[in-house]
Amino acid sequence: MGITERKEREKEIRRESIIDAAQKVFFEKGLFAATMDEIAEAAELSKGTLYLYYRSKEDLYLTVMMRGLEILRVQMERTVRRNEPAVQRMLDLTEMYTRFFDDHRNYFRMFHFFNTPQFHKQVSDDVMRTCDRNNRSLWELMIGVIRSGMDEGTVRTDLDPMEVALIMWSSATTLLMRIDNQYDLFRAKLNIDLHNTLRMSNLMLLESALTDAGREELHAAVHH
Amino acid sequence: MGITERKEREKEIRRESIIDAAQKVFFEKGLFAATMDEIAEAAELSKGTLYLYYRSKEDLYLTVMMRGLEILRVQMERTVRRNEPAVQRMLDLTEMYTRFFDDHRNYFRMFHFFNTPQFHKQVSDDVMRTCDRNNRSLWELMIGVIRSGMDEGTVRTDLDPMEVALIMWSSATTLLMRIDNQYDLFRAKLNIDLHNTLRMSNLMLLESALTDAGREELHAAVHH
DNA sequence: GCAATGAATGACTGTAAGTCAGCAACGGAC
DNA sequence: GTCCGTTGCTGACTTACAGTCATTCATTGC
DSSP states (O other): HHHHHHHHHHHHHHHHHHHHHHHHHHHHHOOOOOOOOHHHHTTSOOOHHHHOSSSSSSHHHHHHHHHHHHHHHHHHHHHHHHSSOHHHHHHHHHHHHHHHHHTHHHHHHHHHHGGGGGGGGSHHHHHHHHHHHHHHHOOOOOOHHHHHHHHOOOOOOOOOOHHHHHHHHHHHHHHHHHHHHHHHHHHHHHHHOOOHHHHHHHHHHHHHHHHHHHHHHHHHHHHH | HHHHHHHHHHHHHHHHHHHHHHHHHHHHHHHHHOOOOHHHHHHHHHHHHHHHHOSSHHHHHHHHHHHHHHHHHHHHHHHSSSOOOHHHHHHHHHHHHHHHHHHHHHHHHHHHHHHHOGGGGGHHHHHHHHHHHHHHHHHHHHHHHHHHHHHOOOOTTTOOHHHHHHHHHHHHHHHHHHHHHHHHHHHHOOOHHHHHHHHHHHHHHHHHHBBBHHHHHHHHHOOO
8 A cells, every 4th residue: 555655745745845835934924924825825735725734824833933943952952962061061052042043043033932822822732732842852951951060069959950941041032032123222222232141141140050169160161 | 272172181081091991901802812893892982983092903002001111110110219228129129020010910911012023013103112211211220220239339340230130120021921821830740939930030140240248238138 | 437535726704903984063153 | 043164983894814615626446
């Protein structure tokens, strides 16, 4: 029965090509300005067909977003796996996130959708779960590094690793979002370089999460 | 000519009553689920009339939001004006924000709109400017406290006051938003109390922005 | 060939933001 | 009191878009 298998493959290819088209349109216009008719046009399919493969516009959007999440996960994994002290790897993670922001701005922008649960209504449970799972694995990676820092004696053990990850990641995300939207405005009107603000914020939070030994390592690493 | 004056007054009253109606509907349903027909119904006016007073749904939304911004400004002003050391007032500000979140959750939710510039397209320049101005005055208040901390020798002078304000305010806002959306989820699945995470984050950032003298004051104030 | 299966279509429905031609009520002139 | 101009209000209409479904078309197995 090679035929059903071929059909399966073709279906999968179609699913992907729809996502390619959706990505193109979402990158250009964002979730709200993009229309299903445009995506259908870009995919060279009729609108009805899109709905045979995806349940809603939001499902399509999240599926595109997950490509970005996957890229981020891979880069994070690479950073975390390095054979370095935890403090160095935490620093590397902050740098990695900024680099991801620079290299994959369009995907980064899509992440914002996730922080706005009002829009989650149209999302099918299935897609939502996949998203959550991917998201979770990012947290696990960060928590792992923080834990190893605690073992090394460079990270305070009176803190919850998840809390530390949450605080640092949230802070960085918010500032990156601001860089995306308002970098020029802050530079012109307030003479603030938000990239510097971000580095500052990362260092401040990192410092307060470290032990004295950790802080020494940090300063050595930053000055090197 | 008392008549034109009376008419002005009546117009102003109508403007306000439209905002009352809009507030009711937006609080219940949020920006997207709320419809102009519902707001018209609640205001006991026709939809067309709403557009005589406000240019778009988003204008209405932001005008409601500014009521919240004004409440926040007043409370912040009260906190800032107190005759206390800067460190204490910075602590008070973080507490004040959490209290605002508890007491005026609906307004707080509306602030999220501001962080999502994709929606700003329908907003008239006029309303946007008013919003910006109000927003700006919040920053001024925070910056004032940080500056006075620098004068007192409790806040590091190598930092930019605006940057410190930005970092602390953004961090608190993000975590409060998460508390709003995912408090129960974090509690159940990860055994994290996000209120505690928020306190932690506030303390960590505050600590790293203070001088040694400032940190002593902080610890005295926290243990009081 | 020919029926059966299923993939793809696009006209259609429903909904909601925003518009505008017309109506009504009020005030001032005489 | 009557008329007319001005102002405020209306709701049916236009437009736009997400999502649906009866129909068409192509492929496969007999």
